[in-house]
Amino acid sequence: MAGSLVTRGRSLLQRRDPTTALVDRVRALREAADACEGRVSPEAVDEAYRVGNQVDQRMALSGGATVVALAGATGSGKSSTFNALTGAELATVGVRRPTTSVSMAATWGPDAGEELLDWLQVRRRHVVETGSLTDAVALDGLVLLDLPDHDSTAAEHRTEVDRLVALVDVLVWVVDPQKYADAALHDRYLRPLAGHAAVMLVVLNQVDTLTSDARAACLRDLRRLLDAEGLERVEVLGVSAATGEGLDVLLRRLAHVVAGKRAAAERLAADVGRATDRLASASGTEPAPELSRRTVSTLDAQLGEAAGVPVVTRAVDQAWRLRGGLATGWPVLAWVARFKPDPLRRLRLGGGAKEIASPTGTSRTSLPARSGVQQARVDSALRTLADEASTGLTRGWSDAVRATTRSSSAGLSDALDTAVATTDLDLDRHRGWWGAVRVLQWVLFAGVLVGLGWLGAAFLLAYLQLPPLPKVTWWGFPAPTVLVVGGVVAGLLVAGLARIGVVVGAHRRARLARQRLLAAVSRVSAQQVVAPVRTELERYDAARSAILRARG
Template sequence: MSRPLPERLKSLDEAVELSRGRSSDAVVDRADGVVRRAGQRVAFSGNHTVVALAGATGSGKSTSFNAISGTEFAPTGVRRPTTSQTMAVAWGTELPGELLDWLDVPRRHLVPARRSAFENLVLLDLPDHDSTEHEHRIAVDRLVPLVDMLIWVVDPQKYADAALHDRYLKPLAGYAGVMIVVLNQSDLLRPDELTAAMTDLRGLLDAEGLGKARLMAMSALDGTGVPELREVLARTVADKKAVSARIAADVSAAAAALGDELGAVTPSLDRVRRGPLVEALADAAGVPIAVEGVREAWKLRGGQATGWPFVSWVAKLRPDPLRALRLDQSDRKALTPTAISRTSLPGASAVQRARLDRGLRELVDATSSGLPRGWAAAVRDTARGREALLLDRLDTAIAGADLALDRGTGWLAVVRALQWVLMAGVLAGVLWTLFMMFAPALGLIGMPTVYWWGWPAQFVLLVGGVLAGLVLAGLSRVGVALGARAKANRAERTLLAAIGGVTDAELLRPVQEELDRHRRAVEAVKRAR
């Protein structure tokens, strides 16, 4: 079932807004003009029906105008062209001034009519469409899209004129339902000639897509066919459907042209390409360097915490990899809420940028395949236009990622405490030994010798503390290495998730929004048609 005209206009307006900047400006502006003209036409005078008589020089258009209107307002004679300005005759109690101003009709006449079959009819006499005067043709071209119904007056000699058919009738095939073609001067033809001419003209119209256009024969001079044409106009005025029929035809034509620009299918975003693209972005953003920094930082910090205290201080002389990359969590937490986190990761190399460029190109090509040129360009600009900002957003995402280096450190504290206990034992053994060695010489009372497991206690404290500390440090080093691997794997997953979030927000989501825009435009055009 056909949708209501207001709904179709609303859908066409939606399609225009969605297509602007992506489809042809000429097609979009034409559709936008249809929406605007429809609103203006109804606002000016929705009760009036505007019918225009158009024809070539010598077709008897002005004579036909007088015969149909029952007036002598249109000048007739041998002078060509006889109609230099558009003229209007309106039936009713007053002239529809705003409507005629909008149509820009300078010559106006009112036929007082109340309860007349022609009440609220506005009949226009257009200049000859084949006039040698350029402004006459411009006036015809301007008014043809504005009137509600068109009556083309042709004569037996030029009814197949290419200027009429190619310039007006063929392009207006979509308006055949609000068009009448009148073969004038039928009195000049014998009955068989008239039949042949009407058959030939009907065939021409049908071949040009004007099968719905009404074809009539008339003689403006002797009045043949005039009552029948007046009856058609009277019914048109009474039905009050000419305005909506003309607007509906405008909407259909504009929607069809816009639909040709859009195509019928919207491609889908290939999510399979997300993985390689995220990997390329991660590589360009320095994720492998950050992951290796996490591994080395955990080893360094774990070694400092669990190593033998007598030598572990040497590790403090080595620079911390995460602090060098500005990825240290303690430093990040010390930032003020308004500070912007930045890393010191190196910029993308030429190889990394080439890989990223290839990933973006493959995404754009796969996504825009089948789209019209303007829409494909919009997808490309959406994806490639953010490239400069993209690397900055990736760096910020890496700087803000929680690498969890402050968690899982409980066992390190336990080992550290044990190392200090063992170091205290070693110091006690050293001091005990020294005291036993030098006390007699200093005249001090010596301590009794204590044996543990058959060995002097101070020797057990000294040697046992050193050996236990070294063994504990060695075992802890294995645990630190395993922890470093786990932390690096977790950091890689965390950073890839952060990169994936930026990829979705800065690339895939805008591209998907562009595809959704195209899909909504296609659907709006379908509703408008």
């Protein structure tokens, strides 16, 4: 016995309060609505906010009260059932035309607060006293409403029904043998409220007018209709407001609902579920697509082409060769080569920070404008990225991803130009050996000048018939000739050998420059295109996660 009590106590402690779960679901629903705003239909987002506000308001008002509404068509006996349950002639009964123009409330016990009825905007109220049919049943906390006829010809009656159907805790649909299959009831209310089966009850009134076989057939057919509409959990009762048959069973059902004090939470949970499903249908719950590295790499490659990376790479190669030739070539030829324009300086590149325009400049380089073919390839790569990022998304999210891609591409040209202009091409290092070769070339050139001077002096002395200079020979040749010819040949040979090193270095510098330029272009692509798209996908994923949590 003691062990059984302990087990029951533990189960009660571990049982989660339904209102706690409801609060968590409402919070998740609001998060989903915030994320979906501007991406899905405004109606679905507004409905999510409305349900969230409704939950807050309902849970703050008379938490111990349970609002049960009797709803039905004209002539179904709804008002008669209301009078029979309350034990008083409160509602006017009509058979052929609607007589309930405004809702009426009957309350049991002190828990049925006035604030709750004020929130429901129900003005006609009646407190049920002792001595009625309900004395034998504990109904403290019950608020019973008699709604206008849902098929009334008066539009304001139908509006009142729709408003309260969305607010009450439990719905009791009163039907009669003639119109229990009415399409207006099933299509407008029962089928759309299939998710609220736990807080609905269908009562077949006027069973006293049927034979036992006809009664069984009506109840069986009504059960079949409800099952076909996904309302298998909805209980069906047969009653007679005129004779009181079955009303005791109905009262016990209501008493059970009131005693459980879970109807409000269950109704609100069903509302949250319905709003969540609507938002999920509009937003989607498929996992967010991933951007493949291949797609991003293709975009980077096309942006690099459009940004002039190949042009700059060739210019780096040519500039390194030109500068290397000027530094290591034979001085005479190097002097002639100085008249050639520097490929990088012509593009306003590679000249250091002083030659980079200010950040407010609209153009930082003199690179040629991108061609139509290059622009078309960039546009194609952007479309491919947008298509991949929007695969499987609903229309609103897909449009948001595409709009993000288009807007982020607006300033790409200036950003790419800036990235190219500010990239360190590394042309001021790795050329220390040029200085040694330059010194050697000038030494050799000085030897040539000395030899030419020596030969010139010898010619002048001979012309003036003056004593000649002493004859000096090296390796069997006159020293001046060795200086001139040897200096020229050696200078050209050194220049040729140095040229090989310059060309190899040019290839390396061009390859490194291309890598750095593509890295700079990739950073621009990541910051201006890929990051905004991924942010949009993260927002979708946040909405999806919140929707799944709101479903419970």
